[in-house]
Amino acid sequence: MTEVLFFIFAAVAVGGAVGVVMSRSPVASLLFTVATLASTAGIYVLLEAHFLAAVQIIVYAGAVMVLFLFVIMLLNLGHEYRRDIRGNVALIMGFAVTGGIGGLLARQVGSGSAGLETNLGAGDAIDAALREHGAVGAIAQPLFTDYVVPFELTGILLLVAIVGALVLAK
Amino acid sequence: MLAESLVLAGVIFVLGTLGVIVRRNVIIMFLCIELQLNAVNLTFVAFSRFVGIEGQLFVFFVMTVAAAEAAVGLAIIISIFRHYETVNVNHFNLLKW
Numbered sequence: 001m002t003e004v005l006f007f008i009f010a011a012v013a014v015g016g017a018v019g020v021v022m023s024r025s026p027v028a029s030l031l032f033t034v035a036t037l038a039s040t041a042g043i044y045v046l047l048e049a050h051f052l053a054a055v056q057i058i059v060y061a062g063a064v065m066v067l068f069l070f071v072i073m074l075l076n077l078g079h080e081y082r083r084d085i086r087g088n089v090a091l092i093m094g095f096a097v098t099g100g101i102g103g104l105l106a107r108q109v110g111s112g113s114a115g116l117e118t119n120l121g122a123g124d125a126i127d128a129a130l131r132e133h134g135a136v137g138a139i140a141q142p143l144f145t146d147y148v149v150p151f152e153l154t155g156i157l158l159l160v161a162i163v164g165a166l167v168l169a170k
Numbered sequence: 171m172l173a174e175s176l177v178l179a180g181v182i183f184v185l186g187t188l189g190v191i192v193r194r195n196v197i198i199m200f201l202c203i204e205l206q207l208n209a210v211n212l213t214f215v216a217f218s219r220f221v222g223i224e225g226q227l228f229v230f231f232v233m234t235v236a237a238a239e240a241a242v243g244l245a246i247i248i249s250i251f252r253h254y255e256t257v258n259v260n261h262f263n264l265l266k267w
Binding site for chain 2: 059090154
């Protein structure tokens with residue numbers, strides 16, 4: 001069951017990613033992105049990261065994508081259907097670069113994937129933490145003890161981003 | 171399922187890179203950058219199954235940085251659009267030699 005769900009979500013995610021790159025209208029691209037993000041959230045659930053799945057739907061697919069949609073509507077780009085793929089040289093270069101990256105990734109995963117399935121010690125620890133503290137508590141426990149300084153810095157980063165966005169778009 | 175997740179993340183990352191290189195609409199390039207961030211998040215979650223819960227914390231931080239990046243980047247796009255009246259990156263050639 002899990003495997004079948006995983007492959008359904010993976011197919012939707014890859015299809016959405018292809019749609020983002022191929023579709024002409026920015027609004028269609030955005031909706032394909034939402035499909036990819038939502039199916040990635042489904043895969044997070046399958047990997048027992050329930051809190052991150054909820055955050056992915058609420059923050060990413062909800063807030064950030066709506067921000068993109070607002071900008072598309074503000075700039076009135078909803079009915080732009082002209083082809084905006086680059087010329088042949090850049091197209092060949094793009095495929096060469098992405099082929100190189102994909103080849104390296106495939107080689108790495110292919111050579112290292114033999115040992116992946118056997119080494120699952122931390123998975124049991126995560127499952128125990130989930131049973132003990134719940135989906136939110138398992139993340140909050142290390143976040144507010146060991147990683148509290150990065151957490152506060154993240155708050156400062158968000159403040160700086162808000163001020164920067166206001167100053168830039170004024 | 172871990173190896174499959176890593177393969178899926180690799181495929182999504184490569185597609186995002188292709189989109190950034192190939193498209194000229196700056197908003198779609200930006201969406202493709204979000205795809206790349208999403209692929210990296212998927213890698214973090216997959217690895218957290220056998221390294222520790224720290225991987226999920228990193229995803230949390232990456233999501234925050236992505237939200238901040240989207241806010242600032244879209245503000246920059248709006249202010250560039252006011253000046254050039256287009257979102258095609260071919261017209262943004264002030265820093266080109």
